[in-house]
Amino acid sequence: HYLTRGNGPEAIVFLHGFCQSSRFWEPTLEQLPDRFRGYALDLRGFGNSDKPEGSYSIPGFVADVLAFADGMGFEQFILSGNSMGGVVCQSFATRYGNRLSKLALVSTGAYVPNPVAAREKADFMEGMEWNRSFFENAVKGFFALLPANWESYVDAAMNAGREAMVQSTQSSASLNFLESVRNIHVPTLIVQGEKDTGRTPEDGKHLREAVPVEFGYLYLERPRAGDEASLPAEHQVADIVEDLHMRAHHGPC
Secondary structure (H helix, E strand, C coil): EEEECCCCCCEEEEEEECCHHHHHHHHHHHCCCCCCCEEEEEECCCCCCCCCCCCCCHHHHHHHHHHHHHHHHCEEEEEECCCCCHHHHHHHHHHHHEEEEEEEEECCCCCCCCCCHHHHHHHHHCCCCCCCCHHHHHCCCCCCCCCCCHHHHHHCCCCCHHHHHHHHHHHCCCCCCCCCCCCCCEEEEEEECCCCCCCCCHHHHHHHHHCCCEEEEEEECCCCCCCCCCCCCCCHHHHHHHHHHHHHHHHCC
């Protein structure tokens, strides 16, 4: 399942984070510049996508993104991902970089800082009661200021399958892209919220130091009062993508 907006010549695919869905990218889709066609995917097991039995790993999500791009006929496209979606983006870029024209890594990191804690969280989710309060707490953590319609994001988050939540957490905890992102050779914008405690500015700096200097850019987003999005605000990514377009044509900073 995916959402789409725009009719421009340049395709951009958005990948959501853990305990999220394409719903979290809707504000971005609504504000994309005219040159873009935006596609926000529900990763397998999340949102309104299928929840089949089997693996829900980062490499599996990468294969799904590749299949989507092939099915849509994208020879090259922009890929942007938030949090876990940013991990999928890193994996995709290191394997299929020739398919990308630009890359945006939003509020993500090259590795999970505490893999033991992540595996413990996966164990907890495997046995927990699947109730709304868990998802409400998760969604509240994604926002600088809760929007008036924040419960619609909870509804979207609750569509996640248990196995997708558990296995994707386990998979993320087992991966480290700090060395492999050195092979990224497309213009890459790394976006971090200055007050983000999940993926800190330090995580962004580590990524920026690893991506080859001629391709990497670091953008620290300061949250603004009234923002209807997470840290950094997803709906500001429309502006960020435009910034990446300009930077790609004028050289790195």
